[in-house]
Amino acid sequence: MKKLLAGAAIALAAVTGTAQADGHANYPERPVMLMVSYGAGGATDFQARIVTMTAGNEDALGMPIAIINKPGAGGRVGWNWFAGQADADGYTMGAYNVPHFIAQSIEGGVSYSTDSFEPIANWGADPAVFVVAADSAFNSMSDVVGYAKENPGKLTFSGAGLFVGHHIAALQLEKAAGVKLAYIPNNKGGAGAMKAVIAGEVLGGVNNLSDAFRAREAGNVKILGVFDLERNDFLPDVPTLKEQGYDIDNASVNFRGVMVPKGTPQGVIDKLAATVPAMFENSRVASRMKAGGSPMHIMTRDEVLEMWAAREETLKELLAGL
């Protein structure tokens, strides 16, 4: 019996030994968890479920990815948990939303920053757009800015909250156009902000391109401008803010992607960084995302690292005045 136990112990040591030696070649050996810091049914959750649905395929991870929702406080609850309590073993991944988590870390009161996480890959980019009700008198951004110049501080427009992409876009517009606006954050997120525009509670609003596209299809809103560097495939007829003469870049674009906690073994990070972007490129994923009106934008780990750094710099500058 003793011999048997000793043999088993040696065998076990050998197994763990090889696992460490070969740099996690067998990873992943069990299903992987993806933490989404927004509720089930929200845009981030919805897209995360689509882009990870092929994870179990042999050419992807070979193991399914399970979504775990940890919503609350505009994502802060989930990201706090992810930075502080998630196991850094590669079996716990998280979904990030930029600029949200970076802006929140600059604002303070949370226990994470860009240094707490290691990006793996980016799957989507949902630019902010400026919407007005279908019966509004405004037909271009210059109409909107003109009104704001005549009535300083009286142009009410809605967005999903403070320190999210919509708020960043609002700040950029104020700065670029040199006007004072009345940004009204909504407690029900993008959907609530959109309702405020359609119901005429506010004169306009910043909202997600995907939601605004749907609202325009339903005949409820006009879209006056895109807060991005280029026009979007979903809205080829809507000019960017830059085209309309306002110096606004893509700092407010809502980038969504996958990350792991700091301290995850480099071998695991490398393996994920190599396979995950390819997984996002699956044609089934692309067709589902397109059907749902969600713009895709796949970026590799290196590109995301660069994007995070650039975003942090812009946001620090923009939010310094608050």
Place this chain on the structure above:
Amino acid sequence: MEFIQYFGDVFVPFNFMLLMLGTVGGLILGATPGLSPTMAVALLIPFTFRLEPAQGLILLGAAYTSTVAGGAVSAILLKIPGAPANIATTLDGHTMAKKGQGARALQLSFLASAVGGIFGVFLLIFLTPVLAQWALAFGPSHLFWLAILGVTVIGSLDGGSVVKGLLAGCIGLWLSTIGFDDIMGAQRFIFHDSLAGGINVIPALIGLFAIPQVITMFAKGRSRLDAEVLEVERHPIGDAIREVFGRMRALSIGTITGSIIGLIPGVGGQIAGLVAYDQAKKTSPERDKFGTGHPEGVIAAESANNAMVGPSLVPLLTLSIPGSPTAAVLLGGLLIHGIFPGSDLFDNHPQVAWTFINSMLIGQVLMCIFGLYVAGLAARVAQVPNEVMAAVVLALAVFGSYSVQTSMGDVYVMAALGTGMYFLERFGFSAAPLVLGLILGPIAEANFIQGSMIANATSSVSQYFFTGALNLTLIAIVVLSVGYSVLMELRARRVVTTKDEAVAKEEALS
């Protein structure tokens, strides 16, 4: 009348099977404390990936309908509301069950749910365009006044003392401020990471209702092992049907209140049952009997929470704006198939839209039939010995709280609130006003802040909140509601302070 031509699709064998599956599954999920309708629908979304759009929506629609009604089972038998919508059902439903009328209460609740639910779906079918305009009419100032109307209900909600009701409501309002504030992101009363996201209503609901029950059961179980095994008298279904339609006032108040409140985006079904219960109580000549096991209380609450199901989907289906968390999940279920709610849905996918709506109609009927069957089995659930029941409820409470946001913090919150509530109940406070405060706090606060921000930018706060027909109407109802409560209080000079005394009083009356 377009909907009639798509009725056949519901009865295709596979679709009908899905409908049955959604209904039965929904009843079971709904009866489990902690699994709210939103959760149930979200859990089912992945199953719809492989189905046709119409089939997927049949499953989701049936599950939504029956989880709302299923919550009544645990509300009546265990005094644990399955979801916020069922809080009002506990007030009279559980008292009825204590008196041995559990089967009757369940039958009444399912019949009332079906009547309310069918009315709500008919509103969705025939009046959608009109209702959509109505739903949009409620801006921040109106939602604020609506929440205040809810606050006025708090005091008169539970049979005992108005002062204690208001105090409990205030505790609830305070609890609702914990966490990052919704609009400005300010941190309030966060002394532990578990509270950063605020207190979620579902774990709070489970804790406040279930834990005091569990502690009581354990406490009694030691001394008297046979204590409080509920007797359930058989009750003929025919009598229940006659009774539901015999109490027309409660049924119609519940149905109409539920439909109106369900329609308003952002308020949803959470308070429909409570407001309907309060209205039914105030207009009833037998108002003293409410809270002591009066069938009208169950009928009003349950007809209201199912009547809200149909109208709550109006903003989603016509304007593509999800008006409630459940609607947001359904939106995901539609988008995954590339269908955009709004005119696109009714113009280009009428088969999907109408099959979905029809399945909710048939779902109400199926839900009622299965529910009545379940009511017959209630006797067995109620005869489980106390200590076993307490253990099962405790396990469900932990499981339910954890599963909402996969967070152990929610379990701590549930346990802490529940233990606190056990002691509060000893002093004659009750859980329902506390939960109502927790639900109404964020609605009142967020809408006041948004309203005042808009007001400051455009006109003045007083002009924004005190002018306009809808504002004035709501203010008038608030004043009437307060005045009526004060009047009743002065006239009755109620001496009843605890629920046991209320029960004693009811026994003396009958």
